[in-house]
Amino acid sequence: MNLEKKKRYFETDPEVSKTDANQNNNDFEVYNIKINPKSLKRKPSHFKNKNDGKVLKKKFSGKSPINPEKLEKHSRGEGIDHNNVKHPLHAAKLKKRENKLNYAQKQAARSEILLTEQQGSLVVEEGVKTTSISQKTIKESVDIAAATKIFDLKLDFGPYRAKYSRNGRHLLLGSAKGHLAAFDWVTKKLHCEINVMESIHDISWLHVETMIAAAQKEWLYIYDNTGTELHCIKRLDKILRMEFLPYHFLLATVNEYGFMSWLDISIGEIVSHYNNHLGRTSVMTQNPYNATLCLGNSKGVVSLWSPTVKEPLAKILCHKTPLTAITVDNRGMYMATSGVDRSMKIWDIRNLDGPIQDYRLRSAPVDLQFSQKDMLAVGLGEVVEIYSNCCTQTVDRPYLRHRMAKSINNFKFCPYEDVLGIGTSNGFSSIIVPGSGEPNFDALESNPFQTKKQRKEAEVKALLEKIPAELITLNPFDITEVDVPSMKEQMEAKKKLLYLKPKKIDYTPRYKNKGKTNIARKKIIKDATRKEQIEQAIEAKKHLNLPTDQNIPKQSFGVLNRFVPKPKIKK
Amino acid sequence: MEDIEDTDYVASEHDILVKAISKLDKTQHITEPTRNEPTIDNSEFHLHKRSNELDLSNVVEALEGTAIHVKIGKKLKKIQNKSQVLKKPLEKPQAERIKRAIGYEENKKKIGRWDPVVARARTVDYVSFPIKHVSNKLQSTGEFLSKLKLKSALEKELDEVDPPAEVMEEDEEEQTYPMSYEEMIEHRQHSAKLRAQESYKAAKAKRQSKIKSKKYHRILKKEKLKQQLKEFEDLQKKNPEEALQKLEALEKARALERHTLRHKNTGKWAKNQLIRAKYDKEVRQQIAEQLAVSRSLTHKTQDTESTDDEADNNEAIPDITLSQDPMNPWMLQRSDKSNVDAEFDFGYKKYLKDKMFKRKDNDSESDSNDEDANKMVSEKINSLKESIAKLATSDIEGSAVEEFIVDTNKLNKEIANLKASNNALDKKKKKKSIVATSNWIVEEVGNSIRNDITQEVSSAFENLEDDVANKVEQKLKMLREDIERIGKSEKPFKNTRSKKDTEKDIDNLEYLKLKNQKTKTIIDEELLETNKSKKTEDSDVINSAAKIIETAQHNTQDGVSTDIDPNRFIEVKPKYLNTALSNLDNDNDELDDDQVVPKVNIEEVFEEDDVVASFRQEKEDEAKKDQPTDIDLSLPGWGSWGGKGVKAPKRKRNRFILKAPPKMPRRDENKGDVIIKEYKDPKMAVHKVTDVPFPFTSIKEYEASIRAPIGNTFIPESAHKKLIRPSVITKAGTIIEPMDEEELLLQKNRNFSNNDVLRLLAKK
Incomplete structure (x- = not known):
């Protein structure tokens, strides 16, 4: 068995960069260059014979070509056809602007060269399955820094819930028996640890790692990173689940009686508060693509909610049985749901279509979670199974499997790390899942190595760029469209x-x-x-080994063919 | 002295006298000025009257007398002819107007020089002021000299350690021109020639495209087709792979053509012809041809598996009654191999067909059919003979048809008889049809005898078959009559016998069937069973496949079911995964991954069908709720009887019931078990744009203009900077002078060539 060493963003590996460069060299593409009068006029004279002590003047051959796929990735869609704008002056201006946007697109594609880190992976010998690799072997074969990411915390206060902060640096633990702890899990430095002397149902980081929300037995409390109670929000009572929407500064909650509320934490106002009439449900997640809430109920229906509309924006009948878990992937493309009927389905949540995949498991999942690179963790009792690439294609077996001696309560993938943190019945355990995290981070978006000053800057900037709650709709690009009816x-x-x-x-x-x-x-x-059926029929025929001697073409006699004896068709 | 005084006196006296006399005349006379002095304002009284103008001719007349005077007179005349009298100056307002117009023109020209400058400044991304960036600060001598400094000691030492790279002076390159003068001229001539040729060709193409003659186009098309074929054959020899590719392309084109409804009777031409067809036979023929072409084009390429059967059926079944009619397009289609669309069949289609039937023999590929045809004829005759023999023997064997046994001798006889006896018209028709349909008539070579034989034979066969059929029918009739007559005791036996007979006969006369039914895929169940010995997995696969085929068959039998329920189709097959079992559930759980999970249906406790049903009901309700309903404004009982069961009159219904707008398709209509709420969010609407701003006239363009973000969180910083740069940049603390005329000389301004903008700004 050969286990590839995981590359972290802070570990520079000269070899990798070299191979990278080589790859880039090999990736040259041939472009068709249009011959225009300019290029006809000047023929570059590359070589000069006058080489006596004078600098060879090489002509600058222009910028290197861009990979069209990458260019397409950064495309913002079709541009303006300035011919359709009648006013010549404005047409000229729009053309100029269009050129600038194209430049932006190209520049974005070019700057991908700066994303040097590569996704980790497990490489095994032939005949060996990746599932057979245990955390122990992983720990033995990775470097020391990475090995520290595998750890177990044995804690006494019952089932724990765990959540990572948005930059993946900080971990929050909350137990049903009131234990609340926040710490920097990389350095293992504890921020605070308190017992709130009440049951904690859910926990959440707010926009910065200095603020924590904890849904306790009665009310919602907000603590700072030293454990000081900042607020007690009595309007939000008996909360079961919480989700923090970072771009809207909203803390979305659902309570025991089915009341949903969105609390704007920047101004301390409840934006919206209504009952969903679904009854008690503790299956909730957010869709990061459009900031809607996905709520699963006991009838197997997933409903999508926004603060402005008091009815679900959409409902999908996913299972015929009560739902146990929902998760939506980072890009908002896929939703995974699981029911009590031990099935797990993948849905195309963007188009509200599906199911794309239908898996039957051997036990009902406790929790589901997508990683940044679309690996799906499935919690089954005390086993976590991680499936990779299970949305677009049907997988046969899990990528990794981790078994513990304690039952799973919830788990989260750590952003920008190949780590899965599992909150269990008696503690917390962190395992390495190679290739699950995004290797390149955008420091302006979320920075794992944020300093205090940077954090403050980012907070201000985020507040300035806060998106109003009204803009939460199914299609986040609604706002760029003209309101045609009105x-x-x-x-x-x-x-x-x-x-x-x-x-x-x-x-x-x-x-x-x-x-x-x-x-x-x-x-x-x-x-x-029809196509499928035909294909299947052909396939079936192959299986049935139908006599193929019919294929032999026979000599044709034209009109006289009627006299040729016919083979009787078996019936 | 006295004299002088006297004359003076006399003169004054005379003046007085004249005055007195003139006073007698009451009219006032303006005395003409005897002398003019240049003054600024002319008195109106001092104007010369035209009448007073000196007429030189008069003077000349006076001078006529002496020879010298004549000369002078002539000179004077000449002078007068040459000279022109100055025109009267224009009226003041007119003069002013002209002056203004000229002034305007001049100024316009003068200001117009600035047009490109202004237009460029308007269209350019940004303008920065002041325009001239000349640093007006001169260095003082001391400052300048201070920069010239020898190296410090440290620098010197450093230089010793690491000598600086010599600054290489780039020698000025002599300018290299891409082309010499001659080359340039040559290039230019060449390009001119090309252009000229292009224009000729364009003109030609234009002219040709305007030709309306159908015949011309038909010929053109034919030629093109021929050319293509030739090229294709060449290609086949040279590069078979490419030829194959081309063939595939052709096939694809054909498939596409099959989709279209061309060559049908729906075109304009066809419709016109249809009208005429009633009266014109030729036109009818044309339409028939057209339809035949369409048939041949839309003829489905046969699957290789079923070719032999179907081909047999299609080719071998002569349709006696139909083949009589030369106007029948379907028959024409059948005979499309031979004469009708020789023009359509000589080309790649033939090749295609050959490919379809996978004929390997070359004879069909070659166009020279003559010899091959001969061969084929002889072959066919042979085979025919054989088949005749077979037929005879089989007939002998089949005892039931004993009465109708016709041995070959008899047959020949009958042929003769029939030839004689059959009425002339029928025969003619048949012959005609044969000529039209037969594949292998080659009269040019001169084997007319053979031809005759074949004709005879075929006609004879047809006759014979007709005969046989007739006889069978007669016999059947007789039998039926017999049956009716004879008692019931004998009935079953005879009946069965007759049935047998007929069956056999029908077997023989199978060709009489009009058309074959749709071929069905048939699956042998026994074969299925034989496969059971294989692995269970395989059997599973096969079972499902068989099921699929069965359903497919079922569908074909039922006919095409157009109504499709997407829910029935988008069923993702559940994939059973070998997940780990937690220790709580099971203790001994180290499963191998390859072990197959038994696909036992788990007793689903929560399985309730009414979950689905209620969800669907909910969806329906939602759809109904959004659907606008008709509004009934009628007052029941007003003007007519009202009450239960009384229908309002039609007029009332039309007038008082407001029809709801048609139902808009919902987003979730075809999505299965998904409900998407259709709503208008007023809070969102506040943020949305409700108007398309000025330069845009379409929503699409406007939306495209706001499609991309410009913030630096979304795009690279450099692009962001470019996008947000203000259109006017002024340097703080500087005086911004107006432009001077030097600006006109700048290349960038002179090169500005957006004429639309120039025109627009000039208009203003």
């Missing part, structure tokens, strides 16, 4: 005015919902199923 209304009203020339406006939206019409969709489905 615009039409306005236009109608204007048309009624006398002596006013109505504007001529083309109402076609930027994105037509192609393939979403009834007929088109049906056709697609029909075609797809």
